Amino acid sequence: MAFFKFNNQQHLHLTAWEDAHSVRGHICMQVDDVNALFFRMKALGIIDIQPWGKVRRPPDGAIQIFVRDPSENLVELSSDPEDPIDPKIFKDELYQEGIYVSGRNDFRGYKSKDATLSHKNNWA
Numbered sequence: 709m710a711f712f713k714f715n716n717q718q719h720l721h722l723t724a725w726e727d728a729h730s731v732r733g734h735i736c737m738q739v740d741d742v743n744a745l746f747f748r749m750k751a752l753g754i755i756d757i758q759p760w761g762k763v764r765r766p767p768d769g770a771i772q773i774f775v776r777d778p779s780e781n782l783v784e785l786s787s788d789p790e791d792p793i794d795p796k797i798f799k800d801e802l803y804q805e806g807i808y809v810s811g812r813n814d815f816r817g818y819k820s821k822d823a824t825l826s827h828k829n830n831w832a
Contacts, residue, residue: 722777732759734774734782742771742787743794749775749785755802756782762804763797771797 712720754775769789
């Protein structure tokens with residue numbers, strides 16, 4: 709079991725159970741230094757491109773990186789859309805331009821210029 713305190717109001721409790729794992733379900737955390745985290749997660753070999761594709765920068769400007777924790781939970785690490793991004797990330801084999809397209813025959817994965825809602829500061 710692991711407990712993380714983000715601030716006085718937000719905590720995350722992670723536990724490991726022998727349950728079925730979600731392939732695409734995830735939590736997202738906005739991080740302070742996505743550049744350092746990208747290179748660290750790559751070195752650890754835990755960037756997971758299977759469920760949501762490669763590392764991307766949607767039109768809102770935030771970098772999205774998906775990693776697996778030791779219990780195989782999927783975690784999205786996201787930058788602030790205004791943060792500067794190391795140009796080496798855009799040249800890395802784990803980076804891909806454009807938004808993720810699910811290939812499903814429905815609305816999921818086919819967003820327009822506002823490809824993501826989770827990165828904008830519009831939460832109450």
